[in-house]
Amino acid sequence: MPKTTLPIEIKISTVVAISTILHSADPQAIDTALEQMTGGVSDFFEDEFAVIDVAAIAHEAPAIDWPKLVQLLKKYRLNAVAVRGASPAMIDAIRANGLALDDGTSGARPPEAAPPQAAPAAAPVAPVAAAPEPAPEPTPAPAPIPAPPALAPAIAAMIVDTPVRAGQRIYARGADLIVTATVNNGAELIADGSIHVYAPLNGRALAGASGNAEARIFALSMQPELVSIAGVYRTFDEGFPSDLARQPTQIRLVGDRIDIQALASASPRA
Template sequence: MNAHVRSSATLNLRTHSLIAFVLQPAEPLADWFEMLDGWLTRSPSFFANKPIILDLAQLDIPLRDYRDALTALARRHIRVMGVENANKTLVGPHLPPNVSGGISGKPEPAEPETMDAAAENAPAPAEREAPRLEPRNTGCSQTLIIDAPVRSGQSICNLAGDITIIGRVASGAEVVAGGSVHVYGAIQGRVFAGVSGIENARIFCTEARAELLCVGGAYLTAEDRDPRTEGKSIEVRLVESDLEIRILN
């Protein structure tokens, strides 16, 4: 008599590294949401389909206000996958779970003595600042090359490294890179570089006509940019907390 033995089912289990943006809400929340809305006005799809973690270290609010804040984020198409530094009252069923162990994309802080000295010489904060983004980079660096123009409405994203585009970035288009962005053509849309905390990220283009340029969270709109840079070949980099634009030709 032949017996047929059925093998047990196999559980497929593997690890997966990803890059998540960390948003740190601050009180008063009404002002923080107003700042966030300003960012989303300039780049409506920036957070779309991206994993988001909330750092609640600066929030001391009751559960009802926290639920309202999560609802307000969801209305803005920002889905929270987890939270950090949350007190016990803000973690439970039907709430984002506590997460830990991520690797910060930001440089390690300086020693206290160095920080004190830097604080004395630090420039005044910019009049307008983007909401604090602290990406956690757990992937390896790589370069994405787009051998075509980026059309209006398109969004090109590579959080693990640089992006190189052979062609223009049209008005209404968006390019988001963890590292630097190189555009061999005109930038007419919105370009974000250094969003994953990669040091020395820059934006290069052969014709500057951008709606928005952003490196490491500091940004300039078309209205803010020096008109002498219009149509020029430029390099954009972050110097301390401000953007510096250098004309290349």
């Protein structure tokens, strides 16, 4: 195959980024919250890309100190690359600090409205002729039976049959992730859909990575280090709940809280 002579190539690539949703612009409050979230673990985020979501505070927060915020996230090994939900007043400062703007639409724009059509000129009025006798009304045809609604296409699934080692990351883009072998400590599973592990789950599992709050995490033996659904995290620094550890378990999002439930039980466990 001939080697390209171009000094650079551009290809589309899929990159997973963590949403850091701000409810305060106070660096001290953010630092304290991140310290509590990570439990002081220096490699908690492992140099993940981060999108800073300011939609909740964009119209009421004072001017954000972007350089300080970027450095604060870097302290916890989060590399800020873009800002989502920014107000127009923030845009210049965001760009001046080398951050991209993310509107969450992947560049899609609403269609432009069609220009209003001019009203047609009025036709000359013709003399009114006597109306003919109305013809008998035809018998209406029976209404057609509507076709049944089409079924939504089933979400695809990525299947992994080999053990997932420490330091290994697997991402099922736009799909569920099914793993039939052990997920070791230090490994990371990411899926836009649900995650199913038919073996021990010991590493990190992040379901609904694109924002699907209905995604779930299932495992025949649950002992994860961290779980996340639609960006809501929970860590287990003090160990997984003892009554559910290494048992068939599912994890789901209820409101803004991670719930843990035995697969044979109907009672959720916060």
